[in-house]
Amino acid sequence: xxxxxxxxxxxxxxxxxxxxxxxxxxxxxxxxxxxxxxxxxxxxxxxxxxxxxxxxxxxxxxxxxxxxxxxxxxxxxxx
Numbered sequence: 001x002x003x004x005x006x007x008x009x010x011x012x013x014x015x016x017x018x019x020x021x022x023x024x025x026x027x028x029x030x031x032x033x034x035x036x037x038x039x040x041x042x043x044x045x046x047x048x049x050x051x052x053x054x055x056x057x058x059x060x061x062x063x064x065x066x067x068x069x070x071x072x073x074x075x076x077x078x079x
Contacts, residue, residue, distance in 0.1 A: 026068075030060070030063050034063045038052060
């Protein structure tokens with residue numbers, strides 16, 4: 001019998017084979033959320049379409065760090 005490690009991810013049971021699927025889904029959700037946020041900024045006039053690239057990078061990084069629970073290092077803490 002082949003055993004696989006199984007862990008709980010929310011209410012979804014995940015084995016090693018499905019971790020890539022879960023991560024791809026998370027990446028897709030992060031991308032979608034960042035895009036929707038930037039589109040709302042453009043619609044509200046807070047960002048011009050010309051500034052999409054720079055704003056998107058910043059928003060994507062923030063959403064990614066928030067979703068994954070990663071905190072960027074504070075340069076002042078390392079001094």
